[in-house]
Amino acid sequence: MTITASMVKELRESTGAGMMDAKKALTETNGDMEAAVDWLRTKGLAKAAKKADRVAAEGLVGVAVSGGKGVAVEINSETDFVGKNADFQNLVRGVTTVALNVSDIDALKSADLGGKPVELVVQETIATIGENMTLRRMAAVSGDTVASYIHTAAADGLGRIGVLVALKGTDNGIGKQIAMHIAATSPVSLSEADMDADVVARELAVQTSKALEENAASAKPKPEAVIQNNIIPGRMKKFFEESTLLNQKFVINPDITVAQAAKDAGVEIVGFVRMAVGEGIEKEKEDFAAEVAKALNG
Template sequence: MAITAAQVKELRDMTGAGMMDAKKALTETDGDMEAAVDWLRTKGLAKAAKKADRVAAEGLVGVMVKGGRGVAVEVNSETDFVAKNADFQALVRSITDAAMAAGDLDALKAAHVGGKTVEDTLTAAIATIGENMTLRRMASVEGESVAAYVHNAAADGLGKIGVLVALKGADAGIGKQLAMHIAATAPMSLGEADLDPAIVEREREVQTQKALEENAESSKPKPDAVIHNNIIPGRMKKFLEEVTLLGQKFVMNPDITVAQAAKDAGVEITGFVRMAVGEGIEKKEEDFAAEVAKVAQG
């Protein structure tokens, strides 16, 4: 199949690979973007790509903690200008407050804010502010103590990234440090048992293919038993340490893991939420010439 320049650009943006390498990867995989990422990784030409790196939605994440419950909600807008609007910020804050008593997104939409449902309140705000807005998702955690952190804060409890951490045990300050760590590292899961098996299997396939190719090109190839019993398990162990919260090196003290940091502080991490504005949403991009032409046409 014919590979377009747009496909090559998207793959380069995702992986940081060179133009010719990206084009070859797409050619070898018949334009399958995820397979092309894996192909580049087996050749040592790219790191694992995250779909969250390709987001472009605007809006705010609101977080709130009351007692042993914390909630996070995401409200999207068309432009970043609205995210800086005081009325929009007040809206997101009121929806976040309503989420404290809601069990899920549908319940939140039906909850009442100022005498109207959240859904109706959002509709009215769209008419007032003049821009489309969407209540996209909510998440919550519960624990003996819950800590929160907002990154790139637009106002108190509102920002581009919101994090909640649920702990068993008294939080003497470690909670916020853990939340800041999560904001920075974006772990995929709490521990290995919580990680999507499909993600683990895909990584194992990539590492297996990569190890076999490296061994085939080596002047001193290793026995298959060494590849399958030592090298691949070692690489998978490193992968799990990088993507699971408990296995990661603690950003505040890289000499220990997050699990050890929590243990030293006398707490156990029982859950977390990391919500970033626009995760998984890809915004259609128009070339500049087409955009100018559209404006000129009115």
């Protein structure tokens, strides 16, 4: 596969690796971007790339809470200007409220909003504003109480990042603090047991390859049993401590974990949602000169 300059640039931007290292990583992995990231991490040349670094979709996330249920909804738009549009904000707010009474995104699209299906209301808003929009996803949590938080708010309950935290017990204010923590740290899962098996397997493969390569290059290599039984498990433990909400150090008090902070407040965290506008959507990159030329020729 031909490795292009734009591929090298994208890998460099997402990992911080040098140009030659990025090019070699792509060559070694036949242009597979995720595999190239892992190759660089194995060599100690990059940190884990965050997919959010490659996100481009605009729009808003809306959150709503009623009783012991909370929902988050993302509606995408072509430009960030639309997020400030009153019609678009009303759309997101209305759809999010409707989402409190449905179970999934398909049911939401066909649910009633002002006497019309949500999907039709979205289409009518597209016609009104003149920009394409997509009702992309929804997520819900439930518990005795649900706390919410919006980061980079555009209006009440609307913003770039929406967080919900479901608690067992009576919330005395700790819920919002934990929600703010989640917005800042973006945990992968609630606990190790909840983490996607593919994510765990990928991290284990990276840490195993890295530990074995470092040991092979060491002037005093350790027995393989030490690598397999101590070094690799130790690195995976650190990964879980950094990636799972309950085991993360609480940003408001780093001396304790989030789980301990919740326990001290008399509650238990039973679920959470962190939804950021556009995460996981690849941006079609086009430089400014090409964009101008395209406009002139169009």
